[in-house]
Structure formats: C-alpha cells, structure tokens
Amino acid sequence: xxxxxxxxTLLGVGGVAAAAAAALVLTAFEDNIVFFHSPTELxxxxxxxxxxxxxxxxxEAGSVAKAADGVSVSFTVTDxxxxxxxxxxxxxxxxFREGQGIVAEGxxxxxxxxxxxxxxxxxxxxxxxxxxxxxxxxxxxKGGR
Amino acid sequence: MHRFxxxxxxxxxxxxxxPWAAALxxxxxxxxxxxxxxxxxxxxxxxxxxxxxxxxxxxxWMAMFCYVVMAAASASSLIWxxxxxxxxxxxxxxxxxxxxxxxxxxxxxxxxxxxxxWWVWDARLxxxxxxxxxxxGYIALQNAFDDPARGARAAAILAVVGVINVPIIKFxxxxxxxxxxxxxxxxxxxxxxxxxxxxxxLLMALGYTALxxxxxxxxMRAELAETKIRAIRYRQASGTAPAPQES
Numbered sequence: 034x035x036x037x038x039x040x041x042t043l044l045g046v047g048g049v050a051a052a053a054a055a056a057l058v059l060t061a062f063e064d065n066i067v068f069f070h071s072p073t074e075l076x077x078x079x080x081x082x083x084x085x086x087x088x089x090x091x092x093e094a095g096s097v098a099k100a101a102d103g104v105s106v107s108f109t110v111t112d113x114x115x116x117x118x119x120x121x122x123x124x125x126x127x128x129f130r131e132g133q134g135i136v137a138e139g140x141x142x143x144x145x146x147x148x149x150x151x152x153x154x155x156x157x158x159x160x161x162x163x164x165x166x167x168x169x170x171x172x173x174x175k176g177g178r
Numbered sequence: 179m180h181r182f183x184x185x186x187x188x189x190x191x192x193x194x195x196x197p198w199a200a201a202l203x204x205x206x207x208x209x210x211x212x213x214x215x216x217x218x219x220x221x222x223x224x225x226x227x228x229x230x231x232x233x234x235x236x237x238x239w240m241a242m243f244c245y246v247v248m249a250a251a252s253a254s255s256l257i258w259x260x261x262x263x264x265x266x267x268x269x270x271x272x273x274x275x276x277x278x279x280x281x282x283x284x285x286x287x288x289x290x291x292x293x294x295x296w297w298v299w300d301a302r303l304x305x306x307x308x309x310x311x312x313x314x315g316y317i318a319l320q321n322a323f324d325d326p327a328r329g330a331r332a333a334a335i336l337a338v339v340g341v342i343n344v345p346i347i348k349f350x351x352x353x354x355x356x357x358x359x360x361x362x363x364x365x366x367x368x369x370x371x372x373x374x375x376x377x378x379x380l381l382m383a384l385g386y387t388a389l390x391x392x393x394x395x396x397x398m399r400a401e402l403a404e405t406k407i408r409a410i411r412y413r414q415a416s417g418t419a420p421a422p423q424e425s
C-alpha cells in the first residue's frame with residue numbers, strides 16, 4: 034500500500050468514526066437541542082412548574098383576548114391535536130396574529146402556560162401581497178389566517 | 179483535477195479566469211442588489227423587511243459552500259500533498275468566515291423585527307455560530323506553529339473533521355424544532371419563493387460565488403508570488419543566483 038493510499042484510508046476511517054460520534058452525541062442531547070415543545074408533548078410529559086421551558090405552535094383562531102390593562106394578553110397555542118392556554122404580559126412581535134406560528138418561553142403552572150417571552154415564527158413561503166391575495170381568492174390558500 | 183495541482187499551470191489558468199470572475203461578480207451583485215432593494219415586491223407577511231433575505235440567504239449558502247471547498251482542498255492536501263490545494267484551503271478560510279459573519283449579522287438584524295429577538299440558541303443559529311468558530315480556529319491554528327507546513331497540516335485536519343457540521347447546519351431545521359424556518363428552495367414540492375423574489379435571490383447567489391472565486395484567486399496568486407520572492411531572496415542571500423530574473 035502506497036503512502037497516499039494509507040493516508041486516504043486513514044482519513045476515510047477517521048471521517049466515518051467522527052460522523053458516528055457526532056450522530057451519537059446529537060441523539061443523546063436531542064432533548065436539549067430542540068428549541069421548543071409542542072402542546073402534545075406538554076400533555077404527555079410532566080414538566081415541573083419550576084422548570085423554564087418553551088412551547089411552540091399556532092395561535093388558535095379566535096382565542097386572543099386582550100385584558101383591560103392593555104398589556105396583558107391571553108391566547109391558546111395549538112398543534113392541531115392538543116392545545117394549551119397561554120398568558121403573557123408585554124409587547125408582542127409584529128408577526129403575532131391568529132393562525133401564526135409562535136414560540137413562548139415561561140413556566141407551566143396548573144395547566145396554564147405563563148409566558149415571559151413570546152417570539153413569532155415565520156414560514157418558508159415568500160410571495161408578493163397581490164399573489165397571496167389572488168391565492169386566497171381562488172381558495173387554494175394552505176397557510177393560516 | 180491533479181493537472182491543476184501544478185502551480186505554473188494554475189497561475190496561467192487563474193490569470194485567465196480572474197477578470198471574468200471579477201466582471202461576473204460586479205455585474206451580478208450590481209443587478210442583484212438593484213432588483214433586491216428596489217424593483218422586487220414586498221412580502222405578503224414580512225413587508226419590506228424581506229429584502230434582508232437577498233443578502234442573508236446567499237451569504238449563508240456561501241458560508242457552507244466555502245467550508246465544503248476548504249475541507250475538500252484540505253483533504254486533498256493531506257492525501258496528495260498538493261501545494262495548490264493547500265493554498266486554496268488557506269485562501270478560502272477568511273472569505274468563508276466573512277460570509278458566515280455576514281449571515282450571522284444580517285440574520286440577527288432580521289430576527290429582531292420578525293421573530294422579536296436578536297438571537298436564540300436554536301439548532302440552526304448555534305450550528306452556524308460553530309461554523310464561524312471553525313473558520314476562526316482554522317485560521318488561528320495555521321498561524322500557531324513556527325513551521326508553516328506543520329500549521330497547515332494541523333489546520334487541514336481541523337477543516338476535515340469540522341465538515342461534519344455542514345450537514346448538521348443544513349438539516350438542523352428538519353431534525354429538531356427550531357425558531358428558524360425550514361428551507362424555501364430545496365423542498366420536495368418545489369421552491370416556496372415567488373419567481374419575482376427568486377430571480378434577485380439567485381442573481382445575488384451567483385454574484386457571491388463569482389466574488390468568492392475572484393477573491394480566492396487574488397489570494398492564491400499573491401501567496402504563490404510571495405513564495406517565489408522568498409525563494410529568490412534566499413538564493414540571492416546564499417549567492418547561488420547572480421541577479422533576480424524578470425518574469
């Protein structure tokens with residue numbers, strides 16, 4: 034075996050080993066890598082009320098209610114299977130609306146998610162407003178709202 | 179491929195490619211930026227903010243592309259000991275690092291108005307930050323040895339090992355829940371970007387690629403010239419060459 038073939042084999046074997054190691058680490062830490070939990074996961078697993086966590090899902094249509102003080106808001110986050118009521122006091126991001134994907138950070142207390150931060154997710158679709166309007170008119174709209 | 183490992187042949191080819199890459203880069207970036215900032219429509223959801231996409235998305239593509247090029251060149255320099263491959267990896271690193279930083283900064287500027295935060299530790303953002311550190315580590319490791327050949331070898335090994343991060347970046351949005359949205363272009367049911375927005379995006383991507391080729395060629399030629407000067411000086415000093423030759 035020539036030197037360069039030796040080096041090639043070494044690099045190949047090393048690469049496979051490193052990839053396997055990375056795969057094992059990422060699978061082991063999966064729980065820490067996910068950015069948020071869905072309402073279904075929330076109902077299946079018991080999270081302590083002291084544990085800070087994030088939930089993600091869609092804002093259920095017709096669920097957003099503003100409180101009289103003007104800064105508190107409550108709504109329901111759903112993954113279409115299960116849903117969780119959320120309360121939040123603060124400034125909501127511009128993209129926040131019914132049907133929009135959001136991520137809320139806070140604590141789960143007696144079935145109600147008390148959020149300290151609310152972030153908006155946006156989807157991977159980009160189009161001009163006229164096109165969105167035309168698609169909605171033709172009834173082909175797949176997204177929320 | 180091995181034919182271009184010959185520095186003389188590479189210099190000749192690079193000299194011919196350079197002006198074309200420069201022209202293509204300036205043309206595409208000029209036209210792309212005009213379309214992106216002025217004559218493309220706003221987004222139905224994000225409004226005018228969507229224009230950050232035209233700078234951000236191709237920069238993120240280039241960040242990954244440059245890393246793959248750097249790792250491939252490093253691998254071939256480790257296996258075949260090609261001088262030009264080594265130079266290519268070395269020339270790619272700072273360009274790739276710059277594209278990664280551009281993607282991180284524009285992403286942050288985009289995240290604040292859209293998501294409501296400058297930064298989150300989700301899988302996509304974190305893995306791109308790691309990519310940036312890999313570039314910096316590569317550059318630092320290269321200069322950490324007195325003997326440049328040993329530095330190049332150590333850095334090449336880091337580059338090859340770090341390539342594992344590239345598929346992690348690409349698929350992070352599919353494997354885990356992230357705040358970052360999934361890919362718009364590489365989808366099974368076709369791109370989810372309207373053609374009026376896709377054209378400037380692809381123009382920018384082409385412009386960035388040409389810019390990378392242009393910059394890499396300049397850096398590689400400069401490095402080769404430096405080696406030549408050092409050799410001439412050395413010969414002069416040791417008295418084996420009477421006078422420097424015009425070349």
